[in-house]
Amino acid sequence: MRRIPIIAMLVTGAGWLAACGGPGTSEISTAMTEFAFSPSSNSVSAGSEVALTLSNDGTLDHNWVLMVADYTVTTPFDESDQAKVFAETTVAAGDSTTFTFTAPSEAGTYQVVCSIPGHLEAGMEASLTIP
Ligand SMILES: [Cu+2]
Numbered sequence: 302m303r304r305i306p307i308i309a310m311l312v313t314g315a316g317w318l319a320a321c322g323g324p325g326t327s328e329i330s331t332a333m334t335e336f337a338f339s340p341s342s343n344s345v346s347a348g349s350e351v352a353l354t355l356s357n358d359g360t361l362d363h364n365w366v367l368m369v370a371d372y373t374v375t376t377p378f379d380e381s382d383q384a385k386v387f388a389e390t391t392v393a394a395g396d397s398t399t400f401t402f403t404a405p406s407e408a409g410t411y412q413v414v415c416s417i418p419g420h421l422e423a424g425m426e427a428s429l430t431i432p
Contacts, residue, residue, distance in 0.1 A: 327404065330354040333363040333392065336423035338413065344430040348406045355390065356397035363420065364391040367429055368412040370405060378416040387411070405431060 327345035331338050333355060345351050357363050366389040368374060374382045388402040405411065408431045415425035 324348040324350070324404075326350045326352060328352045328354075330356070331365065331427070333357045333365070333415070333425075334359040335361055336415070336420050336425040338365070338415075338425065338427035340427075342428045342430060344432060345404045347404060347408060347431050349404045351402055351404050353400045353402070354397065355392050355400055357392040357394055360394050361420075362391060362393050362417065363415045363425070364389055364417060365400065366414050366416045367402075368414065370407050370409050370411060373412055374414050374416075374421060376422050377418060378414065378421055382416070389416070404429075408432060 324346055327349040329343040329345060329351065331340065331343065331353065333339075334357075343353075353365070355365055366378075367387045368382075369385045369387045372385045374385075387405060388400075390398065390400040392398055411429045411431070413427040413429055414421045
């Protein structure tokens with residue numbers, strides 16, 4: 302009677318896959334103003350499809366720039382920092398958008414900045430955590 306436990310495991314596994322569908326989708330949202338992201342940290346699942354709703358509630362254009370693992374921008378944001386960007390989008394003053402990207406596959410805390418000159422210096426920084 303070894304088959305019964307194996308069948309039970311298969312059924313349970315199939316149910317789990319149907320419920321979770323792999324890494325799945327992470328829906329997060331962030332507001333941008335002068336000069337902050339709110340909230341200042343978000344968490345998404347490793348490798349998930351992220352739907353990030355960004356609203357620019359400020360009076361200047363802002364961008365949301367996710368840096369690669371283990372990297373911290375040194376101000377001013379320049380070409381060497383641009384080479385370490387994982388994903389980015391810009392939102393015009395008063396606009397909102399939903400930006401989609403695939404989350405990094407490695408756990409960690411990733412830096413998010415606004416790369417528009419002077420904005421990071423003014424404190425426009427956040428983090429994205431992958432547990
Ligand atoms: Cu900005």
